[in-house]
Amino acid sequence: MTAPMLTRRTLAAGLAAMPVAARAQGAFPERNFRVVIPTGQGGGAERLARSFDDGWSKLLGRQFEYEFYPGAAGQVGYELYVARREPDAYNLLFGNMGPEMIMYALQRPRFRFPDDITYFCRIDIDDSCVFVRQDSPFRRIEDVVAEAKRRTLNVATSRIPHPASIGILALGEATGSRFNLIPYAGGNPTMVAVMSGETDIGVLPVAGITAQTGRLRVLGIFSRENVLAAKTDNAPTINAVFGTRIPDLYSSRSWAIHTRAIERHPDRFRKLEETARKVFEDRAFLEAAEKAGQPLESIRFGDRAVCTEYALGMIELANRFRAQLSAQR
Amino acid sequence: MELDLATLAGLFGRSFSLWWAIVPGIALGLAVGILPGFSPQNTLIILLPVTLAMDVEAALAFMIALYCANHLSGSIPAILVNIPGSAGAAATCIDGYQMTKNGQAQQALVVSFVASVAGGLITSLAVLALLPFLARLGLVLRSVEMVVIILFGLTLIAVLAAKDMLKGLIGGAFGLMLGAIGTDQVFSTPRATFGFLELYDGLPLVPVLIGLFAISEALVMIEERVTGNAAPRAPQRPQWLETVDGLRMAARHWWQIVWTGFIGLVIGVIPGAGAYIASFVAYQQSRLFSRTPHLYGTGHPPGVIAPESANNGVTSGTLVPTMAIGVPGGSTSAVMMIVLQYQGIVLGPRLFLEQPSIAYGVFVMMTVAYLFMVALILPLARYAAKVVTVPVHTIVPLIIALTVVGAFADREYLFDMALALVFGVIGYVAVRTDYHVTSILIGVLLGPIFERYLLRSLRIGQGDILVLFSSPIANVLWCLLVVSVVLPIWRERRLARTAT
Numbered sequence A: 001m002t003a004p005m006l007t008r009r010t011l012a013a014g015l016a017a018m019p020v021a022a023r024a025q026g027a028f029p030e031r032n033f034r035v036v037i038p039t040g041q042g043g044g045a046e047r048l049a050r051s052f053d054d055g056w057s058k059l060l061g062r063q064f065e066y067e068f069y070p071g072a073a074g075q076v077g078y079e080l081y082v083a084r085r086e087p088d089a090y091n092l093l094f095g096n097m098g099p100e101m102i103m104y105a106l107q108r109p110r111f112r113f114p115d116d117i118t119y120f121c122r123i124d125i126d127d128s129c130v131f132v133r134q135d136s137p138f139r140r141i142e143d144v145v146a147e148a149k150r151r152t153l154n155v156a157t158s159r160i161p162h163p164a165s166i167g168i169l170a171l172g173e174a175t176g177s178r179f180n181l182i183p184y185a186g187g188n189p190t191m192v193a194v195m196s197g198e199t200d201i202g203v204l205p206v207a208g209i210t211a212q213t214g215r216l217r218v219l220g221i222f223s224r225e226n227v228l229a230a231k232t233d234n235a236p237t238i239n240a241v242f243g244t245r246i247p248d249l250y251s252s253r254s255w256a257i258h259t260r261a262i263e264r265h266p267d268r269f270r271k272l273e274e275t276a277r278k279v280f281e282d283r284a285f286l287e288a289a290e291k292a293g294q295p296l297e298s299i300r301f302g303d304r305a306v307c308t309e310y311a312l313g314m315i316e317l318a319n320r321f322r323a324q325l326s327a328q329r
Numbered sequence B: 001m002e003l004d005l006a007t008l009a010g011l012f013g014r015s016f017s018l019w020w021a022i023v024p025g026i027a028l029g030l031a032v033g034i035l036p037g038f039s040p041q042n043t044l045i046i047l048l049p050v051t052l053a054m055d056v057e058a059a060l061a062f063m064i065a066l067y068c069a070n071h072l073s074g075s076i077p078a079i080l081v082n083i084p085g086s087a088g089a090a091a092t093c094i095d096g097y098q099m100t101k102n103g104q105a106q107q108a109l110v111v112s113f114v115a116s117v118a119g120g121l122i123t124s125l126a127v128l129a130l131l132p133f134l135a136r137l138g139l140v141l142r143s144v145e146m147v148v149i150i151l152f153g154l155t156l157i158a159v160l161a162a163k164d165m166l167k168g169l170i171g172g173a174f175g176l177m178l179g180a181i182g183t184d185q186v187f188s189t190p191r192a193t194f195g196f197l198e199l200y201d202g203l204p205l206v207p208v209l210i211g212l213f214a215i216s217e218a219l220v221m222i223e224e225r226v227t228g229n230a231a232p233r234a235p236q237r238p239q240w241l242e243t244v245d246g247l248r249m250a251a252r253h254w255w256q257i258v259w260t261g262f263i264g265l266v267i268g269v270i271p272g273a274g275a276y277i278a279s280f281v282a283y284q285q286s287r288l289f290s291r292t293p294h295l296y297g298t299g300h301p302p303g304v305i306a307p308e309s310a311n312n313g314v315t316s317g318t319l320v321p322t323m324a325i326g327v328p329g330g331s332t333s334a335v336m337m338i339v340l341q342y343q344g345i346v347l348g349p350r351l352f353l354e355q356p357s358i359a360y361g362v363f364v365m366m367t368v369a370y371l372f373m374v375a376l377i378l379p380l381a382r383y384a385a386k387v388v389t390v391p392v393h394t395i396v397p398l399i400i401a402l403t404v405v406g407a408f409a410d411r412e413y414l415f416d417m418a419l420a421l422v423f424g425v426i427g428y429v430a431v432r433t434d435y436h437v438t439s440i441l442i443g444v445l446l447g448p449i450f451e452r453y454l455l456r457s458l459r460i461g462q463g464d465i466l467v468l469f470s471s472p473i474a475n476v477l478w479c480l481l482v483v484s485v486v487l488p489i490w491r492e493r494r495l496a497r498t499a500t
Helices: A008-026 A044-060 A072-084 A097-107 A141-150 A163-175 A187-195 A206-210 A238-242 A259-264 A266-279 A283-291 A304-320 B005-017 B019-034 B040-046 B048-053 B056-073 B075-081 B087-101 B105-140 B143-160 B165-179 B205-227 B240-252 B254-269 B275-288 B301-325 B331-342 B349-354 B361-389 B392-411 B414-432 B437-460 B465-469 B472-499
Strands: A033-037 A064-068 A091-096 A117-124 A126-133 A153-157 A179-183 A201-205 A216-221 A253-258 A299-302
Touching (some): A033 A044, A033 A072, A044 A117, A044 A253, A044 A266, A072 A117, A072 A253, A097 A304, A126 A163, A126 A206, A141 A153, A141 A163, A153 A187, A163 A179, A163 A201, A163 A238, A163 A304, A179 B437, A187 A201, A187 B105, A253 A259, A259 A266, A283 B331, A299 A304, B005 B361, B019 B040, B019 B056, B019 B361, B040 B331, B048 B056, B048 B331, B056 B331, B056 B361, B075 B361, B087 B105, B087 B205, B087 B275, B105 B254, B105 B361, B143 B165, B143 B437, B143 B465, B240 B254, B240 B361, B301 B349, B301 B361
Parallel strands (some): A033 A064, A153 A179, A153 A201
Antiparallel strands (some): A117 A253, A117 A299, A126 A216
């Protein structure tokens, strides 16, 4: 490698460029942001991201442009983001940490967490729940477990590598009941499967189920507390009913960035972090999120440390249930 | 969900007053539909900042007009140059392009426009009348029933293979194998992707469609020009008389427009079922119940009517679950749902009581959009048909340039452009060796969704294959499937016996 030659001319050019560069640094962001969403259009992730950017774009003075790369339980979107998007802090990812870290643990994709990607702004905590259709013979979660001890119950789930799927498997393990997971590739088809009676019960994050009150009923929550008690007819927590020690299982949408972008552009990252945190004080964001069907009780900020801890915990949990969640025995 | 006449009249009046949103929606939908790779959902996403800023009714009218027009115009390149504008128009190529080769390009376009508009119009009116029933229908047709419905489409491979059964079945099996590329349907484990990230989500439909039909057709045109074997070109001066002739052809088959439209409506109601399932199933059924099945594939107008009417019937059906239970029936309706939710509109049965102008208004707007299309579309046939008079040295570079850009536009992967070229070569080889490219395409399109519903059914049955015969509706469909396979064979044998 040859060292660049420093001449008077290059020095002068460099000095002349300094104020311009400084101005450019200070002017972040200079252009719109591009966001990779590793799920399909029209889903909960898109609705929440758009609600959030209503407030965020006001603070940053730039717009957010979305690209959707669903497939392989989010693997496509993540790999594409890490490998093919410039780590310049203008490229972000909006993901669902729970299911996507399970995917990371099970499918061993071509990126490393947290070396390549860092979550830095958790937006919500959406607890996993067990639900049935309104006229189901199962009135309580105890009925479900009792029946599942007699016969294997079919359970609709968004995808097998998902916190809600882990929840029902853990419940089966703890109570000696049997559950058969049927993946429906998305929350909406999962709800339809339960409404139509194709499966006995369903497991999903609870926020979407509250929007279907009157057609679907929540029987139990995989969390230490039911923050949506008023909207779920006071559904109990699973651990309280059965005395089990199933960890809190929830989906959690978060903004993520290349870890290299944080290292290369700490000032840009600081600005993103600070402004993202401020969005939670913006009434407009909360109203937009509520209009998009997101219960306000589920909106909870989490910083980089909180997100990393949660993601690593989810990877550990997925490894524990690898045999049931993956085709690789 | 009941609707009285006075409210309905008011909704029609309001929808007509939104002509300023409907007409640009139609124009944009037509333009986008002609270009393979430019889907209505991508266009609506690009236009989200505009639609989110609009009044909710105007935004809906615009989106619906764009969506319906898009489904209609996919047939234009399918008929004129054998390039379906969308997967839903792939079945239209079979007879539409043959009509063009027979010098009936303008008639084929008129037949397709009339079938599309009438199919869409009839089914959107049917939705208004039958909404509560249709909303329940979406919950009755489950995975097991979908397995049989998709099998109806897959049997079309055998129909296309009729001339050379072995080659036809090889083509279909090849397509099914290609359709198995991507992550598995249960555990999301990648298979046969050769490490290409771009294949994890399966073979992308647009580049495959573009390659098999557009690029291969361009290669055939180049070859014919170079070797001087080009077939005689279609009529040089399209006449208004041909438009009238096309209208007459469509009118003669009005009943077919109605019932194939309803096939589209029913399939559209099932969340996740695409327009291409409807168009292939409708084509197969149309041929089955025809008195002249041997004419299909030779440029027979009902072969254009069936897929086009079904294709547009889907547009009405797909909005039923979206409005009635708040679950999008397809990707375009998912984008519409975002706009509605952004405006604070909660979808579901309550919407029909609280905001009937939106809930029923959607279907009224669709009806009005189709009425506008009657006036706007028919004159287009005469001018669109002039494409067949464009010289090969002009049209081939245009086809290749536009479609390769279309291959990129859908997912923005350069890989997809290369994939389109690879499938172009596969399509060219298939054409030149008498393998039916449509057989390959049916395998690629229907294979993955057949696998999805089959595996799901088997998991529901906990490994018991008898689950496929566990529902009364599915059993009726199985019987119809057997009839639709056996009947043509019996009919052909009877004809052969009569001839001897």
